[in-house]
Amino acid sequence: MxxxxxxxxxxxTAATPLVLASLGELVSERAGVLxxxxxGMMVMxxxxxxxxxxATGSPYIGVLAGIxxxxxxxxLFGFLTLTLVANQVATGLALTILGLGISGQIGEPxxxxxxxxxxxxxxxxxxxxxxxxxxxxxxxxxxxLSIALVFGLNWFxxxxxxxxxxxxxxxxxxxxxxxxxxxxxxxxLAVMFGGACAGLAGAQLSLVYTPQWVENMSAxxxxxxxxxxxxxxxxxxxxLAGGYLFGAVSISQLHAQALGIGIPSQFLSAxxxxxxxxxxxxxxxxxxxxxxxxxxSLGKPFVPDR
Amino acid sequence: MKKIILALATSAAxxxxxxxxxxxxxxxxxxxxxxSKTDGGWTQAHDIGRQELQTHxxxxxxxxxxxxxxxxxxxxxxxxxxxxxxxxxxxxxxFGFMDATIKVAEKFPDVKFEHATGxxxxxxxxxxxxxxxEGRYIQGLxxxxxxxxxxxxxxxxxxxxxxxxxxxxxxHGAQSINPDFKVKVxxxxxxxxxxxxxxxxxxxxxxxxxxxxxxxxxxxxxQVASERGIKAFGxxxxxxxxxxxxxxxAIVDTWGAYYxxxxxxxxxxxxxxxxxxxxxxxxxxxxxxxTNMPDDVKTLxxxxxxxxxxxxxxxxxxxxxxxxxxxWLAEGAVSDDGTLLGMNFYIAGVDxxxxx
Numbered sequence: 001m002x003x004x005x006x007x008x009x010x011x012x013t014a015a016t017p018l019v020l021a022s023l024g025e026l027v028s029e030r031a032g033v034l035x036x037x038x039x040g041m042m043v044m045x046x047x048x049x050x051x052x053x054x055a056t057g058s059p060y061i062g063v064l065a066g067i068x069x070x071x072x073x074x075x076l077f078g079f080l081t082l083t084l085v086a087n088q089v090a091t092g093l094a095l096t097i098l099g100l101g102i103s104g105q106i107g108e109p110x111x112x113x114x115x116x117x118x119x120x121x122x123x124x125x126x127x128x129x130x131x132x133x134x135x136x137x138x139x140x141x142x143x144x145l146s147i148a149l150v151f152g153l154n155w156f157x158x159x160x161x162x163x164x165x166x167x168x169x170x171x172x173x174x175x176x177x178x179x180x181x182x183x184x185x186x187x188x189l190a191v192m193f194g195g196a197c198a199g200l201a202g203a204q205l206s207l208v209y210t211p212q213w214v215e216n217m218s219a220x221x222x223x224x225x226x227x228x229x230x231x232x233x234x235x236x237x238x239x240l241a242g243g244y245l246f247g248a249v250s251i252s253q254l255h256a257q258a259l260g261i262g263i264p265s266q267f268l269s270a271x272x273x274x275x276x277x278x279x280x281x282x283x284x285x286x287x288x289x290x291x292x293x294x295x296x297s298l299g300k301p302f303v304p305d306r
Numbered sequence: 307m308k309k310i311i312l313a314l315a316t317s318a319a320x321x322x323x324x325x326x327x328x329x330x331x332x333x334x335x336x337x338x339x340x341x342s343k344t345d346g347g348w349t350q351a352h353d354i355g356r357q358e359l360q361t362h363x364x365x366x367x368x369x370x371x372x373x374x375x376x377x378x379x380x381x382x383x384x385x386x387x388x389x390x391x392x393x394x395x396x397x398x399x400x401f402g403f404m405d406a407t408i409k410v411a412e413k414f415p416d417v418k419f420e421h422a423t424g425x426x427x428x429x430x431x432x433x434x435x436x437x438x439x440e441g442r443y444i445q446g447l448x449x450x451x452x453x454x455x456x457x458x459x460x461x462x463x464x465x466x467x468x469x470x471x472x473x474x475x476x477x478h479g480a481q482s483i484n485p486d487f488k489v490k491v492x493x494x495x496x497x498x499x500x501x502x503x504x505x506x507x508x509x510x511x512x513x514x515x516x517x518x519x520x521x522x523x524x525x526x527x528x529q530v531a532s533e534r535g536i537k538a539f540g541x542x543x544x545x546x547x548x549x550x551x552x553x554x555x556a557i558v559d560t561w562g563a564y565y566x567x568x569x570x571x572x573x574x575x576x577x578x579x580x581x582x583x584x585x586x587x588x589x590x591x592x593x594x595x596x597t598n599m600p601d602d603v604k605t606l607x608x609x610x611x612x613x614x615x616x617x618x619x620x621x622x623x624x625x626x627x628x629x630x631x632x633x634w635l636a637e638g639a640v641s642d643d644g645t646l647l648g649m650n651f652y653i654a655g656v657d658x659x660x661x662x
Contacts, residue, residue: 111344250502254506260658
């Protein structure tokens, strides 16, 4: 295995949870709901996926548990912000803090246990392609799901009728409501989809990335996922590119250090974030384009008139 | 009616006094942790020490603790809360609590404080630390014997003297066996991020190291080493569970005996502010069993450990040159503690540039 291949493999593992969590948030924000609880939902998914895998011996059931846990946990956010119309920013932050706390409590007996890794599945024929085969077709199910979700969501949001409704709600919930679209119900579904994706991303952390449980193991990845959504201007393809760019920069800085290139490590560690800021500046350069892409009702509460 | 109320009030007051008295009987020994008490590494080692302390004194003491206290302005509040709640002795267990501990100690002259790994003290602030570098020197010896390629990977956290000292000790140990031994260093710039630590481990292994050591807190690097079939060293706690066929040994922090000794001093009224820097011989630092290595390497490691214990061998004994080629220690000279505690240079042979 060549060094390039090795680096790319590591990049894929590092980028997958970012792509997944931000895809979920993208759908939620497209429907006009800003959920800052990604970190909390992610870490809850991670602990449940790990615990259930330990109990059942099957990481696949663990993955399902992670997804279900993320979705259920996000329901709490949905209830508070959609039904009780609480402030979305405050509730999202609370969800993160709550998730970090509860997951630490649930996870206490699992600290120090070695986990069961989700094994890769080789796609017949395709996995024999030189170079690309081992990279793209000898991966675990979560990676395949993340790529499928990018394709699927791109089609759903921009080619399907249901996706159009989601976007309509995000842009103007009042108009969508007047047209007879169920604003609250759709938003609930979007929030739960976001939770499920964050839970899946968490499962990737505790079953693939580092098959173990430690408190706060998401280590800020939920926040990066939130930034990626803006970075991608709410488009799945750009999000995929952004996630992999971020992953690539974070991994290459480690390689640069190991090679002893002599650039200060603090600068290298900051590089992924600097790259994010630079791209954000570039894409927000054209203010009109940014405004067109941003869901206009993002973060605004909706109370249907009766 | 009045009588009944009065009677109730009196008995309540009596009960209240009784409760207060029994609480006062117990001496409060308090702990501030930077991480979670189940982090599998640094903080867990301190918590094991606290539990030993509690078991040793039983009903005589209480040992409340605060977990996940961030280094920074919050730390001062947390320490002050502990001091105010009637603690006789407060252990603040992370380097970053140093200034906060000093500040609170000035406000509470009757409360005693002990700060781990720092260099500032006061009339009621003692410091305690462990000579981790002794263990790292032994790891260097083992690495040089076990590595086929003669290159080890080192996952470091932050460029502070403590960590730089560890790298130097490791390299010096390894090069005393194999003068051409190389160490590749990656600064993760975090104590705690399993994903990043795993990525750093993968990057090092992809670049050809066949031994891994770490100065970060999770078992993720051990797990990666185990997956890729190379050997590794554990940090702060015995990490053998994460790599039964991988871990060569680990530096294990054992604070219990120290906590018991200092608490006894408080109970006896003999506590004094001291600067303690103990090592292998005092049992504040122990080596996890030497595993996954041939007998001759094990013997070498055990002999070195015994020599360090007896004081016959100091890991930093000259001749040692600095990385820039200037002389540091002459033949047979031994480094003083002050230089070690402020170490901000690499010794010759480290294949990295020290971040400034």
